[in-house]
Amino acid sequence: MTKIRITKQFSFETGHALFGYDGKCKNVHGHSYKLSVTVIGTPITDRDNVKFGMVIDFSDLKTIVKEEIVDLFDHATVFNQTTPHVELAKELKQRGHHVILVDYQPTSENMVVDFAKKIINRLPNSIALHSLRLQETETSYAEWYASDNL
Template identity: 80%
Template sequence: MGNIRITKQFSFETGHALYGYDGKCKNVHGHSYKLSVTVIGKPIEDTNNVKFGMVIDFGDLKKIVKTEIVDVFDHATVFNKNTPHVELAKELQDRGHNVLLVNYQPTSEMMVIDFAEKIKSFLPSHIALHSLKLQETDTSFAEWYASDNESL
């Protein structure tokens, strides 16, 4: 039996600011992100397995992505911890806001790389992460493909 790709889509609201950027995104703002997670593998052939015919149960994939990405980033504000935004982050945290300090500039490109690493580490060994698509707006998105990153 051949490999099959399956995709599960997620959505979450996240704020961020890009320190040092020369445009509007230097200001704190938010997006309604849409994340598409595609994994690849062979459907389970064991007729005694309750997951017979599935590459991975959509519910199992949902649990991984929800726990590692959606629940963490939803309604949080993300800042690069290596910038003066840490002062703003502390002020927001002191006022009860959910703030994430990451070690990268929180662009869609860098977030999708972070998400790929997190998701890959929780997938069963017989399943591979094929691709991610992180949509920031209706017309803008970043994509990560395993095939583009195999030699990196």
Template identity: 80%
Template sequence: MSKIRITKQFSFETGHALYGYDGKCKNVHGHSYHLFVTVIGIPISDSTNVKFGMVIDFGDLKKIVKEEIVDVFDHATVFNKNTPHVELARELEARDHNVLLVDYQPTSEMMVIDFAEKIKQRLPETIKLHSLRLSETTSSFAEWYASDNE
């Protein structure tokens, strides 16, 4: 049986700031992110299985990505916890804002690496994460490919 890739798209709104950056992105700002998740596997060949013919049910993939990424990052502000931005984060949290403190500079590049690790841990053994594309604007995106990271 042939290996097939399937892709599901997700959207979420997230704010961030890049500590130490030499441009406008050092300021707190936000993006309407679009995340494309592509997995690869062999469609289920057991005709008695309710998922017959599927690599993975789109609903099952949605559940994983929603729980690990969308529900966590949507309408949150992300800061690198290893910078003085932690002070701003504490102030926002005190005002009941949703703040995420991460171990990395919250660029699209670093976020997509984080997302890949989270998604890979939740996929069934028979399904592999093939690639992610995280768009922060209509013309700017970061991509992660399993083949580049073997």
């Protein structure tokens, strides 16, 4: 049967700072991220299945990505937990801000790897994550492809 790729796009606002970086991004700032999630699979052939003809229902994919990424990262500030930014994170949390501490430098490259792991863990066995594209600015993005990570 034919393999088909489908893509769903998401957007969210997230702040971050890159500790130790030698440019402007060492300062706390934010981005309007756009995430494109592409999965691959075979459309359902069982005519009695309500999802007949679909690889995955777009709403099911939306639920996975919203729960694992968008709802968590939207309007949050992300810091590397192994840097002095932990002190700033504590202060912000005490003031009611949504802060996420991660075990990596919160670059687009590292975030897209984190997102891939989260999505893969939630997909049904019959569907594979094909690729992710995390757009940080109008002209800059990071991509993750399953074929590059075998």
